[in-house]
Amino acid sequence: MRSATDQLKGGTRRPTGSLLTVVSLALAMLAVGAIGLLTRTSSTAKTITAERGPVSVPPVIDTGSLSQVIANLQARLRAVPTDWHSFGRLGQAYVQEARVTADPTYYPKAEGVLTRSLRLQPSGNFEALTGLAALSAARHEFAAALSWGQKAISINPYSAEAQAIVGDAEVELGRYQEAFGTFQRAVDLKPELSTYARVSYAWELQGNVQNAIRAMQLAVQSAGSASDAAWAANQLAELYWNSGRLDRAEAWYREAIGRDPTFI
DSSP, rough: OOOOGGGGHHHHHOOOOOOOOOOOOOOTOHHHHHHHHEEEESSSSOOOOOOOOTTTSOOOOOOOOOOHHHHHHHHHHHTTTTTTHHHHHHHHHHHHHHHHOOOHHHHHHHHHHHHHHHOOOOOHHHHHHHHHHHHHTTTTTTHHHHHHHHHHHHOOOTOHHHHHHHHHHHHTTTTTHHHHHHHHHHHOOOSHHHHHHHHHHHHHTTOOOHHHHHHHHHHHHHHHHHHHHHHHHHHHHHHHHHHOOOOHHHHHHHHEEEEHHTTO
């Protein structure tokens, strides 16, 4: 399974059970800045250098496949075993690899390198804190995910990734109104597939399937790869299916296959 299919691009999966109270329509699409995707009538929505070593030290290269990123980070750390930035990034990569491969043995590996990063740099270590938040969420330890994520946000409140992890944890802990505000901040900071998908989920939780559909359409439009587009199209098909619009569901299931024939 690819990364795009994992927990709303790293977040919470859509349930099929009953939803919360229906709220009024307030989706301002494709606006610049605070786009108001989660505005509610009940309340006002909240809007809002890699280290250089000697020439012989392998650089960290973030392009390429996840396995290549991991290999590059491992090579970097063999040459510079005190590079706490790279330990933190390697931990995050291990968490993602566990999701992609469904191999839980990557979780203790992630914990080990993230803990080491934090030992090397106890203060201001955003990479390690974000990695530990993601790891806790992946292990369904949502109270810990919330705690680590809030610590990460205290260092960098402009990180959409950290905001999204906190929002996921808040949803899982039943703190829905807080989660909606957190997802709003995440999408304001970085309107992309993963944040639009979370907004879609938040609207569905509130019972507004039409807005959930519109937000997921934005996710499809913002997909950066064929597999991501297929994932978002499939989520859109499920929204239509669950709302009884079977013709639209079939069209989007076909769209998902068309975007990426290998998508499952």
